[in-house]
Amino acid sequence: PGVSMLGKPQREWLIRSMQESDADFFFVVSTVPFMIPHSGAGGFEFDEENKEEAWTGFFHERELLIDAWQKLDKKVFVMTGDLHNSFAIKVTDDIWEFCCGPHNSVNHVPKLDESDRPATGKWQFGPRECDIRWSSYVLPDLPRLERLYPHFCVVQINNVFNMPQKLGGKRWVAYPHPQVVFQYYDGRTGELAYAEAISLDRD
Template sequence: MLGACPGAPGEVKLIYYPLLNSDNKTETDWIAVDEKKNYTTQWQLENLRPNTKYVVEIEARLNNKSKVSDKTEGAFRTPPTEKTEEDIEFCIVTCHDYWRKDTTDGHKIYNSMIKMFPDFYVHTGDIEYYDKPEPYALTEELMRFKWDRLFALPLQRKFWTQVTSYFMKDDHDALKNDAWPGQTYGTVPWDRGIEIFEKEQFPYHNKFYKTIRWGKDLQIWITEGRNYRSSNNIPDGPEKTIYGKEQMDWLFKTLKESDATFKVIINANPVLGPDRENKNDNYSNSKYAFEGEQIRNFLNQFDNVYLCNGDRHWQYVTHLPDTNLWEFSCGAGADMHAGGWDQEDLRPEHRFLRVKGGFLRGEVSRENGKPKLTFQHYDVNGEMVHEEIFTK
């Protein structure tokens, strides 16, 4: 099948070291890839130095009697400590699909973003679409085929092997459109779809929501919008949830405890919107109005919290009048993937609206000692189309 890049049995070894101290190498033992998990394996690296760029080398061989047949090199950067005043750049993207890429080598936004070389990157989900044709991923084998095909694309590979990356899941790469726990797609039940994403294709964590401090001026929150949600089709009320009580309590607690100059919450789906009336799966929809209003009321007490989201196939900046609430939608990964909103439907809350593909860039910096947060929307060619600047 076109784009196929199947895995193979064998052994791999990891070597990593600080870029400026190549003599300080850590080398793992050879380990066999797991044939039951798409020929993958994972390492958890500990005791890393803050604010350090690490080089990573992965060697592969058929077995312990064979020579190394392949060697791949990449890099990542660790976050600075909470007391470090340092400029930080990041990019946020959403909604990719193999058949809606805009070059044969992948999505051209990756060529634009690698030139910026951000300190970190967040993919908000819908990294691939199980429920789109050629093929519909109705089996575990076809789900893995789609991941292998996507991760083999040269533009994506070049970027992901060089930039610290956080991957979130949404409905299309968990199972299917508007998916929630208990459902099945083809022959694959919900729990297996989640396991393939969380424990096989992407770095595994006990919980997929997390907060990371990137220096004195920036703390990010990466939320989980699928694992804990109620069924979309039950009546709205106090018991209906997306975040789940544990995640909601954690979010509120950690936001209050944070002394970061700017707090950025990254969601797979909108919290402010506006969104289409026929959608049912996010906090800007009436189907989750009760919990959505709780979240918006809580966030409004802060004057330094900003929301970013994926899922929507258009770019926007929303600022609710008479509140402190701002939301930045990054837009789909390609122009051919954009749509779902009328460009002429500019609402009072819109500060910016563009029904095209691209990505969102953020930066914290200091001018004469004064911290500043900048959000910029870019088109797929890397041209800036909108900018908002906040000072504290």
């Protein structure tokens, strides 16, 4: 109570700027996770009282943002990091979280370090349920130094396509419903692990 991640002036500026924007999509970048708690330290000792510095320690402010974003009637993508896993989460029909963990650190064990969340499926920590569509996930029986499964995400925005009158030329044509494609790749092999495509709503 009485604490804020953004502070009232910055939060109000963010919401107002988004309300006044004509953008089709919004990308909100946060250094800390939005829906999954950072409740452990990957096997190290830690100060539990000071551990929760993410949005899962600021439920009231997080819900204020979600409520404001829902009223935009546009897609909002919260791009996060910090947790030593990667995941794609549907928060609401219009709000998503996409997280990428670090490439040079061992993975967290979700059962121990992320409040025992599932690899996929409906899950709730705090006042709001979410849908984990995909995540990297390490089982507790792996030795610490064997937990090296990084992933990275490539974001592709498809708002136009090329349809030249002469083959090999260029003529960009706007999509009626632009799409954003989030593609997660295995950081060790480069293989595609998961993709999620989200487009403007059909009227």
